[in-house]
Amino acid sequence: EVQLVESGGGLVQPGGSLRLSCAASGFTFSDYYMDWVRQAPGKGLEWVGRSRNKAKSYTTEYAASVKGRFTISRDDSENSLYLQLNSLRTEDTAVYYCVRGLPWVGGYYFDYWGQGTLVTVSS
Amino acid sequence: DIQLTQSPSFLSASVGDRISITCRASQGISSYLAWYQQKPGKAPKLLIYATSTLQSGVPSRFSGSGSGTEFTLTISSLQPEDFATYYCQQVKSYPLTFGQGTKVEIK
Numbered sequence: 001e002v003q004l005v006e007s008g009g010g011l012v013q014p015g016g017s018l019r020l021s022c023a024a025s026g027f028t029f030s031d032y033y034m035d036w037v038r039q040a041p042g043k044g045l046e047w048v049g050r051s052r053n054k055a056k057s058y059t060t061e062y063a064a065s066v067k068g069r070f071t072i073s074r075d076d077s078e079n080s081l082y083l084q085l086n087s088l089r090t091e092d093t094a095v096y097y098c099v100r101g102l103p104w105v106g107g108y109y110f111d112y113w114g115q116g117t118l119v120t121v122s123s
Numbered sequence: 124d125i126q127l128t129q130s131p132s133f134l135s136a137s138v139g140d141r142i143s144i145t146c147r148a149s150q151g152i153s154s155y156l157a158w159y160q161q162k163p164g165k166a167p168k169l170l171i172y173a174t175s176t177l178q179s180g181v182p183s184r185f186s187g188s189g190s191g192t193e194f195t196l197t198i199s200s201l202q203p204e205d206f207a208t209y210y211c212q213q214v215k216s217y218p219l220t221f222g223q224g225t226k227v228e229i230k
Binding site for chain 1: 154159166167168172173210212215218220222223224
């Protein structure tokens with residue numbers, strides 16, 4: 001059974017940092033693209049960024065709103081995905097989801113989602 | 124960036140109704156579109172990908188169609204468990220984007 005379990009959320013002051021983790025199980029983690037998606041309270045879904053797999057040299061993509069502040073990394077030996085959040089702003093307050101990318105005819109669709117971890121940026 | 128606009132944003136319907144939700148893209152995305160369902164306090168769930176491919180385990184009352192810039196999610200006979208918020212998503216180009224959501228409520 002595929003499972004994605006996020007951790008590391010919490011309350012942080014503006015300008016602070018946080019590191020989120022996602023523990024994956026039930027599939028060959030190293031084969032898959034992995035993404036982060038966030039959802040502000042009462043709002044819609046926003047894609048944060050992507051880590052491609054080893055075959056694609058673990059390259060990354062980011063949304064403009066987080067580029068230069070957030071960093072995605074992964075440790076295939078630990079079946080884990082990470083999101084380092086720096087220079088946090090109040091507008092980064094959201095539930096952060098770890099998602100798996102299902103490859104299909106040139107696109108990658110989010111077939112499994114974690115339960116999410118809440119990041120609150122407030123003074 | 125590719126903008127996705129869903130209509131309606133809110134839909135009130137009864138059990139057994141046939142409903143459709145439209146997703147319009149600001150530029151052509153071929154068939155690179157997915158639909159997700161989200162219930163309160165839960166993570167989204169993939170329903171349909173590549174415009175019309177039903178995800179494993181999703182009931183056949185859900186269907187998707189379209190191409191280019193206009194797409195539709197149809198539920199042929201609304202069931203009590205279908206009352207939720209639905210999002211479309213394009214995976215044609217970065218940044219990946221979602222529609223604003225359509226909330227389906229019980230009439």
